[in-house]
Amino acid sequence: MAMFDKLLANLKNSRKTIVFTEGTDARILEAASRLQAEDLMDIILCGNKDAVLAAAKAGNFDVSKATILDPLTYEGFDDMVKCMFDLRKGKMTMEECASSLKKSNYFGTMLVKMGKADALLGGATYSTADTVRPALQLVKTKKGANLVSSSFILFREKDGKEEKICMGDCAINISYEDTVDKATGAVTVTAAQKLAEVAVESAKTAAFFGIDPKVAVLSFSTYGSGKGGTVQLSHDAVIEARKLNPELVIDGEFQFDAAVSPVVAKTKCPDSKVAGQANTFIFPLIEAGNIGYKIAQRLGGYEAYGPILQGLNAPINDLSRGCNADEVYRWQSSLQVWLNNTLKQGNFALFF
Numbered sequence: 001m002a003m004f005d006k007l008l009a010n011l012k013n014s015r016k017t018i019v020f021t022e023g024t025d026a027r028i029l030e031a032a033s034r035l036q037a038e039d040l041m042d043i044i045l046c047g048n049k050d051a052v053l054a055a056a057k058a059g060n061f062d063v064s065k066a067t068i069l070d071p072l073t074y075e076g077f078d079d080m081v082k083c084m085f086d087l088r089k090g091k092m093t094m095e096e097c098a099s100s101l102k103k104s105n106y107f108g109t110m111l112v113k114m115g116k117a118d119a120l121l122g123g124a125t126y127s128t129a130d131t132v133r134p135a136l137q138l139v140k141t142k143k144g145a146n147l148v149s150s151s152f153i154l155f156r157e158k159d160g161k162e163e164k165i166c167m168g169d170c171a172i173n174i175s176y177e178d179t180v181d182k183a184t185g186a187v188t189v190t191a192a193q194k195l196a197e198v199a200v201e202s203a204k205t206a207a208f209f210g211i212d213p214k215v216a217v218l219s220f221s222t223y224g225s226g227k228g229g230t231v232q233l234s235h236d237a238v239i240e241a242r243k244l245n246p247e248l249v250i251d252g253e254f255q256f257d258a259a260v261s262p263v264v265a266k267t268k269c270p271d272s273k274v275a276g277q278a279n280t281f282i283f284p285l286i287e288a289g290n291i292g293y294k295i296a297q298r299l300g301g302y303e304a305y306g307p308i309l310q311g312l313n314a315p316i317n318d319l320s321r322g323c324n325a326d327e328v329y330r331w332q333s334s335l336q337v338w339l340n341n342t343l344k345q346g347n348f349a350l351f352f
Helices: 002-008 026-037 049-059 077-088 094-101 104-113 128-139 191-208 231-244 256-260 262-268 286-298 325-345
Strands: 017-020 042-046 067-069 119-122 149-158 161-168 187-189 215-218 250-254 280-282 303-310 316-318
Touching (some): 026 042, 049 067, 077 104, 119 128, 191 280, 215 231, 215 256, 231 250, 286 303
Parallel strands (some): 017 042, 161 280
Antiparallel strands (some): 149 161, 149 303
């Protein structure tokens, strides 16, 4: 796949260490074996050493160069517990921190937080919530971010051509409400500002994967043709996103047909620079986003990669529990290139 070939070509420029939280999973071991054979990165596998090696042997996977770390026997465990206790600032006791860190999702995240690893990939068996929760508690959001969000990159080959689109948020934010100061009652962050942030971050993700983002903020209305529901939220999010990034090509609110069909766009919004040619789609509710990407995947023939977590201080990413080893391999490879670029540029600048 050309999209990932371009990413892989950049991997050896800056070697990084990646931690896999599910070290005994056959899909993880197969991907780690391939990454090791190609000498693309340093690998940490979380889990009991004997169990990891037994699983690797059973699948005939060579992970001899990988570092295997067991939370239950890790030499730096006490320091890790103290670090987590300090990070939680009284929200957890030392005993609760120790209990959490015996689980590889927390253990792996703390390895990233303490600089023992550069990035993490989990979710082969953990739920998205179990991958995101430690990241929010320990790695936390990057400066200026009001929330963590996600997007999916969807790819297919049709008539000999690559087609790529981006969809967000399909996995993290159930809905968008105003954030209100409990003491004063003042609104500190509006729902529209939050959705706008998702749009801006998703556009950066799209650009990273070689998509020139034309962002459509979706609803069941086009330019005010409908009322109620999410219409005002999507409309206002476009305005807020333009404030965050005046150069961003974004428009809405749009119904999906107006966003993708030139014929419909010509009728409903002929002057739009996005309508009829959108490739980055922002959903106002998780129900719509999650259903939408799965329809594209199952009926449209797209391969879906994600959810890609946006807004965190470090690359912590989530796998679908239905992933295969090839998806893990490609995803981990792209994560390292993403990491390299983030460290050099301080953002998700275009790689292509």
